[in-house]
Amino acid sequence: MHIPDGYLGPYTFGFFYAVMIPIWYRAFKWLKKLRPQQVPLLGVLTAFAFLVMMYNMPVPGGTTAHIVGGTIIAVLIDPWAATVALTIVLLIQALFFGDGGITAYAANVFNMGVVLPFVGYYTYRFLNRKLGLSEVLSSGIGAYVGIVTAATVAGIELGIQPYIQPGYCPYKLSVSVPAMAIAHLVTAGPAAAVVTAAVVWYVKKSRPDLFEMRTIMKSRG
Amino acid sequence: MDRLTKTLLVVVAALIILSPIGILLVWNYSDAWGEWDVSTVEHMVGQKLPGMEKLANSWNHAVLPDYNVPGWEDKLHASIGYIISAVVGVAVVLAVYYILVRLAAGRGPAS
Numbered sequence: 481m482h483i484p485d486g487y488l489g490p491y492t493f494g495f496f497y498a499v500m501i502p503i504w505y506r507a508f509k510w511l512k513k514l515r516p517q518q519v520p521l522l523g524v525l526t527a528f529a530f531l532v533m534m535y536n537m538p539v540p541g542g543t544t545a546h547i548v549g550g551t552i553i554a555v556l557i558d559p560w561a562a563t564v565a566l567t568i569v570l571l572i573q574a575l576f577f578g579d580g581g582i583t584a585y586a587a588n589v590f591n592m593g594v595v596l597p598f599v600g601y602y603t604y605r606f607l608n609r610k611l612g613l614s615e616v617l618s619s620g621i622g623a624y625v626g627i628v629t630a631a632t633v634a635g636i637e638l639g640i641q642p643y644i645q646p647g648y649c650p651y652k653l654s655v656s657v658p659a660m661a662i663a664h665l666v667t668a669g670p671a672a673a674v675v676t677a678a679v680v681w682y683v684k685k686s687r688p689d690l691f692e693m694r695t696i697m698k699s700r701g
Numbered sequence: 702m703d704r705l706t707k708t709l710l711v712v713v714a715a716l717i718i719l720s721p722i723g724i725l726l727v728w729n730y731s732d733a734w735g736e737w738d739v740s741t742v743e744h745m746v747g748q749k750l751p752g753m754e755k756l757a758n759s760w761n762h763a764v765l766p767d768y769n770v771p772g773w774e775d776k777l778h779a780s781i782g783y784i785i786s787a788v789v790g791v792a793v794v795l796a797v798y799y800i801l802v803r804l805a806a807g808r809g810p811a812s
């Protein structure tokens with residue numbers, strides 16, 4: 481899901497820098513409110529997100545996909561925590577490992593650090609609070625919906641490029657969207673669901689307060 | 702540091718050691734969809750892509766391109782290169798994270 485340099489033209493990647501600037505500002509403001517006792521937890525989860533993306537999984541048809549870890553951070557801490565974590569991880573991946581472009585950096589953060597954790601988190605919350613499903617099941621489904629949505633959005637960004645400016649990503653929506661969606665529907669999505677549900681199951685058992693505290697905080701507004 | 706964070710640190714260590722799984726499982730696979738280099742895309746679609754050619758090398762200072770030490774092509778070396786990349790990546794990510802946390806905390810009390 482890491483869009484490399486060259487696939488998005490200047491109008492497209494410029495648009496995502498413009499979109500991300502206020503979001504980064506908001507995420508930085510959120511970071512100021514992070515409680516000191518949560519600082520090590522978000523640190524280790526940020527490292528976790530970096531590492532799970534190194535686990536490429538085979539996709540039928542010959543390509544690969546990986547999970548991101550954004551919904552886990554969103555459920556255990558906050559969706560804004562996931563934005564902070566993925567902003568850092570994607571920057572290091574681009575600069576040190578050439579994974580994801582510099583010009584496409586803002587678009588990649590938008591997909592994996594905003595769309596993925598927020599869709600994952602609100603899916604989780606809806607299933608858990610409104611439908612009364614368990615945290616474990618809700619977070620697994622949330623992670624699945626989150627990563628498939630993010631991949632679809634990445635597919636849309638790539639697929640509209642030929643209409644905006646030719647000479648960059650040559651694949652149109654009819655090719656890019658199904659390719660990105662299917663890879664994540666069949667491979668990364670199920671993996672994200674299982675990993676997220678397993679982590680949430682473990683945390684729910686060992687630190688139930690992480691879930692209770694947030695409920696209290698939320699109900700106090 | 703609480704127990705959960707300690708447990709997750711063990712998980713992080715395990716993920717670093719086991720990371721070669723992430724390349725060995727997909728050894729004969731192509732890249733992820735839409736992550737091919739310019740020449741591969743041009744070959745696949747049978748046309749030149751001048752915009753992509755211009756932008757593709759916007760950044761060529763990656764120290765460990767593709768999470769590997771350049772030239773370490775065989776499975777054993779690539780696996781070692783992958784573990785080195787995992788260690789470097791985690792170290793740099795954590796360093797940047799703590800700098801950012803410090804910057805955020807330093808800018809006065811939360812509003």
